[in-house]
Amino acid sequence: MTAFLSRLSHITFHVPTGTGLVSDLVDKFRFHLFAERVTARARQLALRKGAAVFLVNESDGEFLYDISPLHPVSTASNVCFEVQDVPTVSQSLQEWGCPLAIPPTDVTDSGGSVTYCVVRSVVGNISHTLLDCSRYRGAFLPGFRAMGDVPEGLRDPAEATHFDHITYACSRGSTQAVLDWYQHCFGFQRFIMNRQGDVAEGYRIHGHGMGLRLTAMRYRKGSEPRLVDDCKFVLAESLPEPGKNQVDAFLEQHGGAGIQHVGLYTTDIVSTARALAQAGVRFVEPPQAYYSEAGKAEEIRAAGQDPWLLSHHGILLDAERYLMQIFTKPIFPEETFFLELIKRRGAAGFGEGNIRALWRSVQRQKGQVQEAGCKEPPKTAQGTGELCCCQWLDLGRP
Numbered sequence: 001m002t003a004f005l006s007r008l009s010h011i012t013f014h015v016p017t018g019t020g021l022v023s024d025l026v027d028k029f030r031f032h033l034f035a036e037r038v039t040a041r042a043r044q045l046a047l048r049k050g051a052a053v054f055l056v057n058e059s060d061g062e063f064l065y066d067i068s069p070l071h072p073v074s075t076a077s078n079v080c081f082e083v084q085d086v087p088t089v090s091q092s093l094q095e096w097g098c099p100l101a102i103p104p105t106d107v108t109d110s111g112g113s114v115t116y117c118v119v120r121s122v123v124g125n126i127s128h129t130l131l132d133c134s135r136y137r138g139a140f141l142p143g144f145r146a147m148g149d150v151p152e153g154l155r156d157p158a159e160a161t162h163f164d165h166i167t168y169a170c171s172r173g174s175t176q177a178v179l180d181w182y183q184h185c186f187g188f189q190r191f192i193m194n195r196q197g198d199v200a201e202g203y204r205i206h207g208h209g210m211g212l213r214l215t216a217m218r219y220r221k222g223s224e225p226r227l228v229d230d231c232k233f234v235l236a237e238s239l240p241e242p243g244k245n246q247v248d249a250f251l252e253q254h255g256g257a258g259i260q261h262v263g264l265y266t267t268d269i270v271s272t273a274r275a276l277a278q279a280g281v282r283f284v285e286p287p288q289a290y291y292s293e294a295g296k297a298e299e300i301r302a303a304g305q306d307p308w309l310l311s312h313h314g315i316l317l318d319a320e321r322y323l324m325q326i327f328t329k330p331i332f333p334e335e336t337f338f339l340e341l342i343k344r345r346g347a348a349g350f351g352e353g354n355i356r357a358l359w360r361s362v363q364r365q366k367g368q369v370q371e372a373g374c375k376e377p378p379k380t381a382q383g384t385g386e387l388c389c390c391q392w393l394d395l396g397r398p
């Protein structure tokens, strides 16, 4: 029997003490710190934005609800799901040859009790904590102390409602094995991101120095596919092409496959991007050529959006039934994990059109620079002179 998941609970980071991740999440990304567990050997802090919850584990001490990954760099390494019956799920996983890193374990405090286990996935350092919280009424999990209420009522201009998707950077040639594992263990199902996608091959963006294969999957609750607003998973694999792209950079600097980015859903991407930028979040700046590509302004207007506003904030619009997205710069010193804001209007994909459009705009902008004999890097949307979209995907970097 497949181990069906009830819902995504939270995503866990492991960082050395004093990295500043918690203060960045609070001060810049406007998450609310709502629960903590502090012992002599570990500090675990839970932060929330809408239904999106991050758990930050600091130092490599004894954590509850996860293994100590002893990873050389800061990492997001655990996607935690709620399940109904941990002992049955863990037995099935073991029968399929998935060894448990932590067997079913009960933790109790005055709010009730929780049973959990941890299974290592087949992707890099990613593991999954499986939790049964049905007997728990506390703020987060047993062992955590509540830290004040999340403000309600007033609308937060930096709002985000939930995790839209989680993207894994996968090693070359591993996509099929990853899909098979998630399908077999948790009943994940592949889905086609857009009309050009292919069941066997996923969506390939290939040629002229750009090589990326994107495949999407989502989990099922019981026998039903989850609703569209539930968290989806993207497998990003780099294809052999000259030059290094963002997935290659992740694999190298992270020390193997792992969680590359998380998409936070927002209903008002312009307000959220503006509020986060004002709070100090650094976003990737697409080249101006992205917005001046033939037909782009019309496409943006046809979607009811303002081309100037989108270009001012660096928001991308993929017009295939459309979605808007904006990427932050990596949040750790390495070129590894970053966040994305995303707003969908009917589109189920992940901005594949944007990746192509960005690539074309980089090529055009490079062409203009060469024609003008210009040695300076071309200006970006916000005029800083940094060609940040190259940094984003390393699209066509010379």
Ligand SMILES: O=C(O)C(=O)Cc1ccc(O)cc1
Binding pocket: 167, 214, 234, 236, 246, 247, 263, 325, 340, 350, 351, 352, 392, 393
């Ligand atoms: O657009 C998204 O959110 C994706 O998940 C697609 C994607 C995958 C890998 C990248 O390095 C950049 C973008």
